[in-house]
Amino acid sequence: MSKYEVIVIGGGPSGLMASIAAAEQGASVALLDKGDKLGRKLGISGEAAVM
Secondary structure, three states: OOOOOEEEEOOOHHHHHHHHHHHHOOOOEEEEOOOOOOOHHHHHHOOOOOO
16 A cells, blocks of 8 residues: 555646645655546646746
């Protein structure tokens, strides 16, 4: 069984950034989303993500 220090629910822009920020600090992260493609709203809105 896997153990995570941080679980983020939602793969939209905020969820992606929260996951990245936690992982950069060394946390083991699980990102859960009901859809089949993460960051889909970023593509729809036309916003550019800087990563």
